[in-house]
Amino acid sequence: QVTLKESGPVLVKPTETLTLTCTVSGFSLSNARMGVSWIRQPPGKALEWLAHIFSNDEKSYSTSLKSRLTISKDTSKSQVVLTMTNMDPVDTATYYCARISWYYDSSGTLSYYYYMDVWGKGTTVTVSS
């Protein structure tokens, strides 16, 4: 059974750095072409993709948050870590991690299609002094 679990502080102060950990089980972070994304959702608002990291260590970040984000993985611990610097009250949200899987269209486009098929339950982070 594939599971992902987010962990981190419930409350951070403005200007502090947030560190979130996603611990995965049921699959390996070294599996070919697999990855883990971080997504957040402010209260009552839409989902926002933040960053992802693939098994080959390829990393990508949201354009608007790129300067504040760092993603890394520890394959031996089955963990993906996201840090976000200079936290602000507008960063108050539920933060999710999700597994990125893929489908290869071998009969048509000969392309890989990526999607987030298993999600953690999320962790709520409040930014307040």
Next chain:
Amino acid sequence: DIQMTQSPSSLSASVGDRVTITCRASQSISSYLNWYQQKPGKAPKLLIYAASSLQSGVPSRFSGSGSGTDFTLTISSLQPEDFATYYCQQSYSTLLFTFGPGTKVDIK
């Protein structure tokens, strides 16, 4: 960056109704489009990937279509458990994933 829009932003429907939600990309994304369902207080759930492929375990009343810039998610006969918010997400650019703003489906 590729921008995603959805319409309508919300809709009211009755059990048994056929429901269609539209997602539009700011540039062509071929079939690199996924759909998710989210219920209040829960994590999103993958419904459709690659525009029209049904995720394992998802009821067949859900279907996806489209390519290029225009996509639709259809629920053929709305069930009580389908009242939720639906998001599209592009994966054309594996460097930058983007979600749509969501469509809330509630009870008429």
